[in-house]
Amino acid sequence: MSLELKDKCGVFGIFGHKEAAYLTYLGLYSLQHRGEESAGIVASDGEKMTAHRGMGHVQDVFDESHLQSLAGDRAIGHVRYSTAGSSNIKNAQPIWVDYSKGDIAIAHNGNLVNADILRSELEAYGSIFQTTTDSEIIIHLMARPSFRNVEEGVMDVLNRVKGAYSLVFLTHECLIAARDPQGFRPLWLGEIAGSYVVSSETCAFDIIGAKPIREIEPSEVLFISQKGMKSLRLPKADRLAHCVFEHVYFARPDSRIFGESVELVRERLGRQLAREHPADGDVVIPVPDSGSAAALGFSQESGIPLGMGIIRNHYVGRTFIQPSQGVRDFKVKVKFNFVKEVLEGKRVVVVDDSIVRGTTSKIRVKSLRQAGAKEVHLRISCPPHRFPCAYGIDFPTKEELIANRYTPEEIKKYLDCDSIGYLSLEGMLSCVSFPKENYCTACWSGEYSVPFGGVDKFYAERNRKAAGSPSFRE
Ligand code: SF4
Known part of the structure; x- marks a missing residue:
């Protein structure tokens, strides 16, 4: 699955710590799973801003000299995944601009659903965009001269944008953290040695020894400065809309999001899955890593022992050289290998977090059989994906989603597995x-x-972003 769906971003920020850039680097390291294509940090010493951004994993983008150059006790950072075609350094974040009220940098996790309208309005009044990201729209809106100060600008602009955003801003004076009124994506507030930190997930606090304080609430905007912390509110939404798929797949299991442990939710999903779709099997095999906790839950509930029959290679970078011929299904094989000794002659129950296009799962079933599995029973810890996400997860088109074209029985035939069982929507929601x-x-x-x-308009906009902004030529 992880070859097929990508989250778009992770954000981190810190205010008032002398090692702000180093801690941001470590925080981003923990958030790497939320975006593997580019990473960046912007730091301020209260008078001067410095930035470094690059393509690739956090460890490849930054070295000691970069971190030393990011001077100051306040910083924000970002890791990003982008849709195909828009993967270039111009779209890497944080975005930093110098406008009439001084320097400001922004980093964003989510997707604005009215981005195309706002962008067209701005372009009609002469704005020239440098990137194809939604986040730049926020900066352009804030740059209008009518705002007396940054606080007024942030609150007004966040009232205008719609959709999913967990945002961090940095000015010389303050760190700002904001979460959309529905609370689609997670965003946490923590504390380290008297300094405030914010992060998409709590796993980033653990690596730097920060203590989680609380989740930043949906519709909350926090202004953190030398004067302390101030919490303002946007108008509340009619309903919340936390992304359940963060629990199923995206977030790290050692994080807490939406009020609870991701690991424990995944174990509950696995137990519920075993109740809804029991299987006659000899061994339960997780698809690592995100299927591991659900497989544990399935094993506990069913009494079928857990076995590590699929091993994931964690060292696959952003790009690798593909053989031009001769190695079939290379992309899947480079990421996963199969343990014959665990699989041979067994009725295998494979627990995965989702099936998107089905191409990866098909190769996996074939590989399990080649490794000696007698039967392959697929169990999926969420319902069939039939619609795209408009709120910050990069899905393939509706036509490409296998569950949109086939029934579970037809999917079973296509994948060539012996049985298939998806967790029901009600079952999934009973686990949170x-x-x-x-x-x-x-x-x-x-x-x-x-x-x-x-959906059609959504895809048209996505394609435009992937192709590049009409007002920007490289
Ligand atoms: S549509 Fe997007 S935000 Fe909603 S649950 Fe699915 S992945 Fe999450």
Whole structure:
């Protein structure tokens, strides 16, 4: 699955710590799973801003000299994944501009559903965009001279943008963290040695020894400066819409999001899956890493022992040289290998977090059989994905989603597995703690809580971003 879906970003920020850039680097290291294509940090010493951004993994983008040059006690950072075609350094974040009120940098996780309208309006009044990201729209809106100060600009602009955003801003005076009124993406506030930190996930606090304080609430905007912390509110939404798929797949299992442990939610998903779709198997095999906790839950509930029959190679970088011929299914094989000794002659129950296009799963079933599995039973810890995400996860087109074309029985035939079982929507929502109305389930149900002009328009906009901004020529 992880070859097929990508989250778009992770954000981190810190204010008032003398090692701000180093801690941001470590924080981004922990958030690497949220974006593997580019990384960046912007730091300020209160008077001067410095930045470094680059393509690739965090460890490849930064070295000691970069971190030393990022001077100051306040910083924000970002890791990014982009849609195909828009993967270039111009779109790497944080975006930093010098406008009439001074320097400001921004880093964004999410997707604005009215970005195309706002962008057209701005372009009609002469704005020239440097990137194809939604985040630059926020900066352009803030640059209008009518705002008396940054606080006024941020609150006004966030009232105008719609969709999913967990944002961090940095000015010389303050760190600002904001979460959209539906609370689609996670965003946490923490503390280290008297300094405030914010992060997409708590795993970034653990690596630097920060203590989580609380989640930044949906519709909350925090202004952190030398004077302390101030919390302002945007108008509340009619309903919340936490992304359940963060729990199923995207977030790290050692993080807490939406009020609970990701690991424990995944184990509950696995137990519920075993109740809904029991299997006659000899061994339960997780698809690492995101399927591991659900497989553990499935094993505990079913009494079928857990075995590590699939091994993931963690050292696959952003790019690798593909053989031109001779090695079939290379992309899957470079990431996963199969342990014959665990699989041979066994009825294998494979627990995965989702099936998107089905191409990866098909290769995996074939590989399991080649490794000696007698039977392959697929169990998926969420319902079939039938609709795209408009709120910050990069899905393939609706036509490419296998569950949109086939019934589960047809998918079973296509994948050539012996049985298939998807967790039900109700079953999935019974495994998370808040009332079910507080979660977004649009990619399964097609019920989008923030209207966005329809799937066709969404894809047209996505293609435009992937192709590059019409007003920008490289
Ligand atoms: S559509 Fe799916 S992936 Fe997107 S926010 Fe909603 S639950 Fe998450």
